[in-house]
Amino acid sequence: METVLALLTGFMYAAGIYLVLRRSLVKLIVGLIILGNGSNLLIFLLGGITRGNPPVIGENETMLTGLYADPLPQALILTAIVISFGLQAFAMVLLQREYVQGGVEDFDSIKEEEEAL
């Protein structure tokens, strides 16, 4: 399972960076989303994966014993998902404004217009 997740994380980082480096604005935002999800998956993976051992303290116990899943990575990922969701929503609106105002969907044409100013 770890190997599959590690490969998947690597693939998501590679795909995200490839798309961010493209000139198209839509591919840029898709790349950012994939990159963000890749890092969430990485936290999940590096937190250590355990199956079927919830971190719940039993009735007659005072602390966790035996093998249990680490609850912290899920809290971290949840926070990271919420934050990146907000930022990506902002980025999408920004790209949309840029497209409506400038009529561009290619980074190269933005550069030319700036030089003309």
Add this chain to the structure above:
Amino acid sequence: MTDNLLILPVIIQLVIAVVSLFFWSRTSYQRISSIIGNVIFLAVSFILFFHVKENGIMVSQGGDWQAPFGITFVLDLFSASMLVITGLSGLAVSIFTAGSMSRRRALFVFFPIYHFLLLGISGSFIAGDLFNLYVWFELIIIASFGLITLGGGRRQLEGALKYVTLNLVASTLFLTSIAFVYGLTGSLNLADLAVKIPEVENQDLVSIAALLFFVGLGIKTAVFPMYFWLPASYHTPMSAISAIFGGLLTKVGVYALIRVFSLFFLPDSFAGTVISAIAALTLIMGAMGAFIQKDVRKVFSWLIVCHIGFMIAGLGIFSTVALAGAVFYLFHDIIIKTNIFMVSGLLYRINGAHTFKFIGGLYEHYPKLSFLIAIPLFSLIGIPPLSGFWPKILLIEGGIQGFDYFIVGAILLGSFVTLVTIGKLWITAVWSEQKSVNYVKHFIHFTQLSKIQRFAYVFPIALLSVVSLFFGFGAFWMLDIANRIAEELMNPDLYIQSILQTQ
């Protein structure tokens, strides 16, 4: 005074931001609450600073969960002085915008977003937890996205696009580094990491995490190969927003780099050399970029990049003297960069343009103002005894002690090109004759402003100039603080003990 009060600066900014949201369309209330709030913020920061200076580090454990399990907030001398400096810059920009911003612009909820930005900045100074630091950074960037696109002009959106993309990539890298650190140690508390990181068997993985951290924060800080977004975006928003960006945003990154690299990602000799080389290249490239620009705000943007190099150089040399220089430079730089962008706003109000083609005649028409702006501009160069001079002495001393002559050369070159660039700007803006005022649409000249508005343009510049003068003439006192901070950074045992409550 209970230690939990260290959260107060964050709460004050939150309260101001929320209160200003209630006065959505009554911008005059927002202006007043912004100024009053920042005065209170500054006063509280000063009280906390003197308290920390007398009684040592303050620690607050979130929900009384003892470190390393809960979220920890720490206020040591470094973060307390950063809060004071933030308060000074924040107050100056508050007065500047309260007086100068048109109602039309203020209706785009400038003041609430501005205070959310200050909230994030003060939060990142008291964070004692790596993930908490990440969350504060995200708060800062979402607020800065709001500010940089405020008004939504065509060029602003283009500047914002680069800024947003690079910051999102940087955040992802930062998060990746956090994932590695958590995977290696199972902890995110800064003090706990300082204990656990040296015990990690696979130190190569630690180096990878450190590198990812350096790249992630390096993009936000605008160091050598990753600075291109800064000169492409910082000249697009209005001057007051550039002032707070140029003064504080990149410096929060520097703060986090100094904090983390002195606490647990300790640079070995190779990493130290890499950081020094990056610092030297940042200095040289930033200086060269500033040298060829013909627009006031672009010159200042490139100088931000150039002067980041001084602070990173202190981190690269990594000795008590050099770190004291870096910390002192950080204080000086926040004040001075905020100030010069406000000066650029004043020059725009007088000339109607930012390009060298139109500006001129300041000494002819406003001799007193030219003496005033001489203080920030000459402090920026570091003419003794003004404030930029002393930290450079420390950095050069540290470089010579560490036999790091390349970085000493780069520091001297960076200072020299800054001198030439500012000299050129001074001749153009102050001594040459004014060609003609560039009346663009809706442009209001300085002389057409009311008395209060003119006061709001000049007073914040004067306020920060006085602070710079204090840094220069009260250098003995400042050096004392900087040396204490540097010693605490080099020997973090006290910091670790007061957080983990171990003896």
